[in-house]
Amino acid sequence: MSVLIRFLPDNVTVEAEVGEPILDVAERAGISIPTGCLMGSCHACEVEIEDGPTICSCITGVPPGREKLTINLYSDPTW
Template sequence: MIVRVRFLPDDVTVDAEVGEALLDVADRAGVFIPTGCLMGSCYACSVELENGDNIRACITVIPAREELTINLFSDPTW
C-alpha cells in the first residue's frame, strides 16, 4: 500500500510504502530530521503528526493509511 507523506512547513510530499522507516522516507524526500541516539531515547527526532501527537521519527514506520502529514519543528539544542 502506498501512503502519501506530506512534510510541513515546507510542504514536501513523497510516496512511501507501509512499514517503511520514516527517517528513510524523509531522507528520500530531501527533508532533514535531526537525530541523536537513533533509539528514541533522546527525542532529537521528535516530529508532530497532524492530530497533534508527537512521535520519534527514528523508531517510527509509515502506518497503513492514505495520507500522513508530519509537522517538523526544530529544537535549537540539536
C-alpha cells in the first residue's frame, strides 16, 4: 500500500510504501534531513508529523492507515 508523503516547507510530494523508513523516503525525494547516530538516540533527525507526534525519521517507518501524510521539517542550528 502506498502513501503520498508531503514534506514541508519544501512542498515536495513523493509516493512511499507503508513501513519504508521516513529518512529513506526523504532522501529519495531529494530532501535533506540532518542525522547523527541513525539509531534514534541523538534526535538530530526529528521531524513533525502533521496532526501527530514528533518522531525520529531514521527509525520510523511510514505508518499504515493513511492515504496522505504531511511531514514538517525543521532545522536545529546546533546540528
